[in-house]
Amino acid sequence: MSAEAESEERIKAQEKYREMSIAEFFAKNKELAGFSNPTRAIYQTVRELVENSLDATDSHNVLPEVKISIKEVEPATDDKPAKYEVAVEDNGIGVPPNEIANAFGKVLYSSKYVIRQTRGMYGLGVKAAILYSQMTTGQPVFIVSSTDSSDNIYYKKLLIDIKKNEPVIIEEGQLLKRSNWHGTKVYLTLEGDWVRAKQKIIEYIKRTALIAPYAEIIFETPENEIYYFPRVTKKMPKPPSEAKPHPHGIDIEQLKAIVSFTKAKTMVEFMVEEFQSIGEITARKFLESIGIDPNMNPKVLIEKGNSKLLQTVATGLRTYKNFRPPRSDYLSPIGEELIEVGLKRLFNAEWVKAITRQARAYEGHPFIVEAGIAYGGNIVPAEEPVLLRYANKIPLLYEEREDVSYKVVSSINWKLYNIEEPMPLVVLVHVASTKVPYKGVGKESLSEVQELESEIKNAVQEIARNLRLYISKKNSERTLREKIVTISKYIPEVARSLSILSIPPDKWGSNGKKDNNERIIEKLVKIVSKSVELPKIDGKEEDPERIVRSVIANVKLEQ
Numbered sequence: 001m002s003a004e005a006e007s008e009e010r011i012k013a014q015e016k017y018r019e020m021s022i023a024e025f026f027a028k029n030k031e032l033a034g035f036s037n038p039t040r041a042i043y044q045t046v047r048e049l050v051e052n053s054l055d056a057t058d059s060h061n062v063l064p065e066v067k068i069s070i071k072e073v074e075p076a077t078d079d080k081p082a083k084y085e086v087a088v089e090d091n092g093i094g095v096p097p098n099e100i101a102n103a104f105g106k107v108l109y110s111s112k113y114v115i116r117q118t119r120g121m122y123g124l125g126v127k128a129a130i131l132y133s134q135m136t137t138g139q140p141v142f143i144v145s146s147t148d149s150s151d152n153i154y155y156k157k158l159l160i161d162i163k164k165n166e167p168v169i170i171e172e173g174q175l176l177k178r179s180n181w182h183g184t185k186v187y188l189t190l191e192g193d194w195v196r197a198k199q200k201i202i203e204y205i206k207r208t209a210l211i212a213p214y215a216e217i218i219f220e221t222p223e224n225e226i227y228y229f230p231r232v233t234k235k236m237p238k239p240p241s242e243a244k245p246h247p248h249g250i251d252i253e254q255l256k257a258i259v260s261f262t263k264a265k266t267m268v269e270f271m272v273e274e275f276q277s278i279g280e281i282t283a284r285k286f287l288e289s290i291g292i293d294p295n296m297n298p299k300v301l302i303e304k305g306n307s308k309l310l311q312t313v314a315t316g317l318r319t320y321k322n323f324r325p326p327r328s329d330y331l332s333p334i335g336e337e338l339i340e341v342g343l344k345r346l347f348n349a350e351w352v353k354a355i356t357r358q359a360r361a362y363e364g365h366p367f368i369v370e371a372g373i374a375y376g377g378n379i380v381p382a383e384e385p386v387l388l389r390y391a392n393k394i395p396l397l398y399e400e401r402e403d404v405s406y407k408v409v410s411s412i413n414w415k416l417y418n419i420e421e422p423m424p425l426v427v428l429v430h431v432a433s434t435k436v437p438y439k440g441v442g443k444e445s446l447s448e449v450q451e452l453e454s455e456i457k458n459a460v461q462e463i464a465r466n467l468r469l470y471i472s473k474k475n476s477e478r479t480l481r482e483k484i485v486t487i488s489k490y491i492p493e494v495a496r497s498l499s500i501l502s503i504p505p506d507k508w509g510s511n512g513k514k515d516n517n518e519r520i521i522e523k524l525v526k527i528v529s530k531s532v533e534l535p536k537i538d539g540k541e542e543d544p545e546r547i548v549r550s551v552i553a554n555v556k557l558e559q
Contacts, residue, residue: 381421
């Protein structure tokens with residue numbers, strides 16, 4: 001035996017190698033999915049279930065009705081956290097009965113493996129919650145679901161086989177549906193720290209209600225407190241639609257996968273059918289630029305020995321300059337109206353404005369930035385603005401200072417916009433994309449992508465300029481109002497003096513003097529009212545005469 005072979009045998013003897021399933025990987029690395037401790041775990045569980053419920057409703061033109069409850073089932077001890085049952089119910093499209101087991105019991109099995117804007121990512125979140133529940137309590141997840149067209153309601157209790165990454169069904173059955181209910185209910189039992197997670201969970205649900213004012217959300221806490229957020233509008237964002245990949249976002253592995261599934265017989269057909277923004281003329285010009293025969297069968301790219309050819313095509317797709325930009329009509333922004341409705345409801349603000357920017361792209365992925373600012377009202381003044389961060393309609397509560405939105409908002413000199421500290425200011429930033437540039441699987445902060453950072457800055461500053469104009473007009477109105485009030489206070493006294501001086505003493509009878517006094521007051525009211533023109537604020541203009549008369553009504557003259 002050679003020295004090299006002997007060395008390999010010694011290594012094999014010392015180290016044991018085996019394959020690890022994706023379920024086992026996440027079970028052993030649960031912090032990657034946001035389940036690092038009991039506090040984060042109960043928060044993340046609520047978040048994942050609520051996001052699934054909203055994706056099952058508004059993404060399919062169903063006005064959401066979401067019910068959330070958390071119940072303590074076993075109190076904490078000195079060495080163990082309490083156990084809680086987390087239940088979330090929705091009125092969504094439901095899960096087909098033959099898909100329930102895999103949808104909830106197989107990691108990386110999902111309806112989200114298409115290029116489409118969704119709240120979830122990879123179909124991992126709910127399964128991570130189930131794995132955490134299973135590891136901390138040993139209890140199965142209980143799922144109840146029915147589709148709109150089904151005559152039955154189906155239920156399953158299941159665990160995940162961590163080694164095989166497969167569902168293990170503990171109990172299943174079906175019931176005859178006696179109402180028109182459709183949707184999904186999920187019950188999970190897990191170890192958690194409600195006391196520490198309470199404020200974050202409540203804040204998450206409030207921010208979800210803000211961004212989805214068309215949803216009805218009911219939340220019951222372990223203390224039997226009820227938080228109710230009624231639907232305030234029936235207007236919903238347009239649902240996102242499935243998109244073909246854009247060539248600038250393709251890497252070698254993605255290209256191999258697309259080639260393996262394509263039915264195209266030539267490279268021209270392949271380019272036109274499998275990618276967005278490419279027509280036949282563009283396809284031929286691209287293939288000519290990289291030296292590929294347009295009539296070649298695309299399957300040749302993945303044949304053995306053709307790795308350099310595959311790499312040439314992948315590199316060309318990413319770098320070719322003459323492809324049209326990614327389409328944005330697949331995306332589902334919230335919309336200016338809904339953002340303004342949500343901000344007004346949550347903060348009862350004095351001034352609110354939102355903006356939806358035009359779509360842009362990074363690395364072949366389209367994205368839309370939306371921003372909103374609320375000022376005054378019930379907003380508590382602070383040294384810096386309250387920042388509300390969203391990605392694909394998901395509230396982001398953790399890792400705020402790691403987020404590109406925080407970098408932008410904290411870098412703005414708000415004094416340039418007539419906003420003084422402490423400032424009663426809320427800034428909302430929402431990013432919609434088929435691929436949100438999260439910093440990690442926990443989906444709590446966005447990366448500092450240059451195109452994204454630039455769009456966020458432009459959006460926030462555009463609204464801030466409108467706010468500066470509002471505050472300037474408001475300050476001008478305040479100054480003029482003070483002028484009106486000061487002058488108006490003297491009208492009754494001046495009118496009385498003028499009424500005495502303007503008639504002969506023999507006509508100083510009470511009625512004559514009173515009538516004359518009232519005529520003079522009316523004339524002075526008109527003169528003062530016309531001398532001041534108050535500015536229009538948000539299209540509304542205060543009536544100076546109303547202010548003058550309200551001041552006069554409260555002036556009492558000494559006899």
